[in-house]
Amino acid sequence: xxxxxxxxxxxxxxxxxxxxxxxxxxxxxFDNFLTGSRRNIQDLLRSSxxxxxxxxxxxxxPRSIGEFERIYNLACPASPPHYQKAPVHTTLTSVLGTHxxxxxxxxxGARVLQASTSEVYGDPECxxxxxxxxxxxxxxxxxxxxDEGKRCAxxxxxxxxxxxxxxxxxxxxxxxxxxGMAADxxxxxxxxxxxxxxxxxxxxxxxxxxxxxxxxxDDMVDGLIALMEQDQVVGPVNLGNPEELxxxxxxxxxxxxxxxxxxxxxxxPTDDPKRRKPDVALASRALGFxxxxxxxxxxxxxxxxxxxxxxxxxxxxxxxxxxGTGDALAASRALSREER
Amino acid sequence: xxxxxxxxxxxxxxxxxxxxxxxxxxxxxFDNFLTGSRRNIQDLLRSSxxxxxxxxxxxxxPRSIGEFERIYNLACPASPPHYQKAPVHTTLTSVLGTHxxxxxxxxxGARVLQASTSEVYGDPECxxxxxxxxxxxxxxxxxxxxDEGKRCAxxxxxxxxxxxxxxxxxxxxxxxxxxGMAADxxxxxxxxxxxxxxxxxxxxxxxxxxxxxxxxxDDMVDGLIALMEQDQVVGPVNLGNPEELxxxxxxxxxxxxxxxxxxxxxxxPTDDPKRRKPDVALASRALGFxxxxxxxxxxxxxxxxxxxxxxxxxxxxxxxxxxGTGDALAASRALSREER
Numbered sequence: 215x216x217x218x219x220x221x222x223x224x225x226x227x228x229x230x231x232x233x234x235x236x237x238x239x240x241x242x243x244f245d246n247f248l249t250g251s252r253r254n255i256q257d258l259l260r261s262s263x264x265x266x267x268x269x270x271x272x273x274x275x276p277r278s279i280g281e282f283e284r285i286y287n288l289a290c291p292a293s294p295p296h297y298q299k300a301p302v303h304t305t306l307t308s309v310l311g312t313h314x315x316x317x318x319x320x321x322x323g324a325r326v327l328q329a330s331t332s333e334v335y336g337d338p339e340c341x342x343x344x345x346x347x348x349x350x351x352x353x354x355x356x357x358x359x360x361d362e363g364k365r366c367a368x369x370x371x372x373x374x375x376x377x378x379x380x381x382x383x384x385x386x387x388x389x390x391x392x393x394g395m396a397a398d399x400x401x402x403x404x405x406x407x408x409x410x411x412x413x414x415x416x417x418x419x420x421x422x423x424x425x426x427x428x429x430x431x432d433d434m435v436d437g438l439i440a441l442m443e444q445d446q447v448v449g450p451v452n453l454g455n456p457e458e459l460x461x462x463x464x465x466x467x468x469x470x471x472x473x474x475x476x477x478x479x480x481x482x483p484t485d486d487p488k489r490r491k492p493d494v495a496l497a498s499r500a501l502g503f504x505x506x507x508x509x510x511x512x513x514x515x516x517x518x519x520x521x522x523x524x525x526x527x528x529x530x531x532x533x534x535x536x537x538g539t540g541d542a543l544a545a546s547r548a549l550s551r552e553e554r
Numbered sequence: 555x556x557x558x559x560x561x562x563x564x565x566x567x568x569x570x571x572x573x574x575x576x577x578x579x580x581x582x583x584f585d586n587f588l589t590g591s592r593r594n595i596q597d598l599l600r601s602s603x604x605x606x607x608x609x610x611x612x613x614x615x616p617r618s619i620g621e622f623e624r625i626y627n628l629a630c631p632a633s634p635p636h637y638q639k640a641p642v643h644t645t646l647t648s649v650l651g652t653h654x655x656x657x658x659x660x661x662x663g664a665r666v667l668q669a670s671t672s673e674v675y676g677d678p679e680c681x682x683x684x685x686x687x688x689x690x691x692x693x694x695x696x697x698x699x700x701d702e703g704k705r706c707a708x709x710x711x712x713x714x715x716x717x718x719x720x721x722x723x724x725x726x727x728x729x730x731x732x733x734g735m736a737a738d739x740x741x742x743x744x745x746x747x748x749x750x751x752x753x754x755x756x757x758x759x760x761x762x763x764x765x766x767x768x769x770x771x772d773d774m775v776d777g778l779i780a781l782m783e784q785d786q787v788v789g790p791v792n793l794g795n796p797e798e799l800x801x802x803x804x805x806x807x808x809x810x811x812x813x814x815x816x817x818x819x820x821x822x823p824t825d826d827p828k829r830r831k832p833d834v835a836l837a838s839r840a841l842g843f844x845x846x847x848x849x850x851x852x853x854x855x856x857x858x859x860x861x862x863x864x865x866x867x868x869x870x871x872x873x874x875x876x877x878g879t880g881d882a883l884a885a886s887r888a889l890s891r892e893e894r
Binding site: 301302305306309313334336348349351352353354355356358359361362363365366369370371372374376377384449450 | 691699
C-alpha cells in the first residue's frame with residue numbers, strides 16, 4: 215500500500231514508518247521538522263520505497279503529494295515544552311491540519327488514522343479512563359492548545375466519517391517511550407535516563423508516589439497498525455500500557471540499569487497529574503491489543519539509545535541533544551503541570 | 555468607537571448592532587448570510603454610521619475592512635438544525651474564524667469579545683454551572699462540531715491574550731430568545747410561539763418537567779457590552795437568566811399569551827438536556843449583570859414578533875419563515891438532542 219505519515223519524522227512516526235517499510239509498503243513522510251528530525255528517518259530514507267516531503271499540515275497539502283490508501287496523521291508536537299512554545303500553531307496543527315489531511319483522505323479514498331491522545335481526558339476524575347469518559351479538560355488553560363485542539367480534531371474526524379464517508383480511525387495514545395524520543399521532551403523516562411547518564415541527580419516531584427503508565431513504542435506501533443486495519447470500530451480507541459508504576463519506581467529502575475544515579479525530591483507542582491492509566495478493554499477486544507514489552511526491557515533499550523546520544527553530544531561538544539533546544543530541559547522542569 | 559460585529563446579521567448580532575448604534579458608535583456588520591438575514595439589519599443600515607461587509611470568517615478578513623477599537627465575534631450558527639447542516643464548516647467557523655478575528659484584533663489593537671456558549675459544559679453533571687466547571691462534552695458526537703469548536707475557540711482567545719497581548723473577553727451565552735430569532739432554529743420559545751400562532755399543537759417531549767433558563771435578548775446585549783467594557787475579568791463569564799422554567803410552564807404561558815393552543819406530548823429523546831442553568835455570580839459581581847425582563851414580558855414581545863412573521867409568510871404564500879429552510883422545523887423535531 216501507499217501510506218502517508220504526517221509527522222513521520224517524529225519519535226512515533228519514524229518507528230511507524232520503519233515498521234511499514236519492513237512490511238513492504240511504500241511510505242511518504244510529511245513533516246515540518248519543527249520537533250521531528252532528519253536523524254530519526256536517516257535509515258528509512260535509504261529505502262527506495264520511502265520518500266520525504268517537507269511541509270506544514272496547517273497549509274493545504276500539495277496535490278503533488280500523490281494518492282494513498284492509508285494516512286496516519288501524527289503531525290503535532292506532543293510534549294508540553296514543545297507544544298506550548300507556539301500554542302496557536304499547535305491548535306491550528308491539530309484542527310486545520312486534520313481538516314487538510316481529511317480533505318486529502320476524502321479525495322483519494324484513503325483510510326485516515328488520527329493520533330489523538332490521553333490528554334483529551336484532561337485531569338481525569340475516573341480511573342482508569344474508558345473511551346466513553348468525557349474528560350475534565352480546562353479549555354482556557356496553558357495546555358488547552360493541545361488538549362482542545364486534539365478534541366476538536368476528533369470531532370472533525372467523526373464529521374468527515376458521517377458526512378463525507380471517510381473511513382476514519384482514532385487512537386487515543388497514552389504515554390509512550392523508547393529509543394528516538396527527544397531528550398528534551400520532558401517525559402519521565404527520557405528525563406531520568408539523560409540525568410542518570412550525565413551523572414546528574416534524578417529529580418522526582420513530591421514523594422514520587424504518583425503513577426505513570428508507560429507503553430513501549432513497538433507495542434504502540436502494533437496497536438496503531440492493528441487499529442488502522444480493523445473494520446469494527448470507527449470511534450476512539452485507547453492505546454497504551456495499563457501497567458502502573460510509581461515515578462519513584464521508574465527512577466529506581468533507571469538508576470539500576472544505568473548503574474549510577476541519585477534521586478532527589480523537588481516540590482510537587484500543584485497540577486501534576488496524579489495518575490493516568492488507559493482502560494484498554496476495547497483495544498484488547500477489537501484489535502487483540504496487548505503490550506508485550508516489559509518496562510524492564512523497554513527501559514534497557516531506551517537507556518542504550520540515550521547512552522549513545524549523550525556520548526555523541528559530548529563528542530560534538532554541543533550541549534544540545536537531538537531535536538533539542540538549549541534550555542528545553544530547564545523549561546520542562548519549570549512547567550507548572552506536565553506529562554512527566 | 556469603531557466596532558466590528560461578525561455574525562452581525564444574526565439574531566443576537568443585529569440586536570447588539572442596534573444598541574451600539576443607539577449609543578453613538580460606528581458599526582461594521584460582517585456576515586456570510588448563511589443563517590443571518592438582511593431583514594434583521596434593514597433598519598440598522600439606514601444609519602450613516604453602519605455598514606455591512608459580506609464575507610466568511612473562515613477566510614482571512616480583508617485588510618480593506620478597516621480598523622476597530624472593539625470586535626464582537628458572533629459569527630457561528632447557534633442552533634442545532636443550523637450548525638449540524640454543515641458540521642465541518644461549523645468547526646472551522648469557530649476555530650479558524652476566531653483565529654482570523656484575533657489576528658485582526660492583534661493588528662489594530664482591538665479588544666475582542668468571543669461569543670462562547672453554555673454548550674461548552676455539554677450535559678453538565680453539576681447544576682448550576684459555574685465558569686470553573688470543566689464540562690461533560692462528547693467530542694465525537696453530532697453536536698461536537700459546535701461544542702468543541704467553541705471550546706477550542708476559547709483556548710485560542712486565551713493563547714492570544716497570553717502570547718500576543720490581545721485584550722480578550724469571553725461570554726458563555728446561555729439560552730437567549732426574543733424578536734428576530736429564526737422561526738426554524740428549534741428553540742423552545744420560537745417553536746411554541748410559531749406552533750400556537752399557526753394553530754398547530756405545541757409539542758413537548760416527555761412530560762415537560764425538564765427545565766430551561768431563558769434570557770431575553772435585551773438583557774443579553776446588556777451583559778455583552780458590560781463584559782466588553784470591564785477590565786476585571788479576562789477568562790470566561792457566564793451570561794444568562796438563572797430563572798428556571800419547566801418546558802410545560804413555557805408552553806402554557808405561550809398558549810395564554812397567544813390565546814389558543816393545545817399541548818401534546820411526544821416521547822423524550824434519550825439525550826434531551828434535563829436542565830441547564832447559569833451560575834451568574836461572576837457576571838453579577840464583576841459586571842453588575844442582572845437580567846431585568848421577566849419571561850412574561852419577553853414572551854409577549856416575542857409572540858408579537860412571530861405573529862407579524864406568520865402573517866407575512868401567509869401573505870406571501872411562502873411556507874418558509876425568515877431565515878428559514880422549508881423543512882427545518884421538521885428537522886429540528888427529528889434531532890436526537892437539542893437545545894429546545
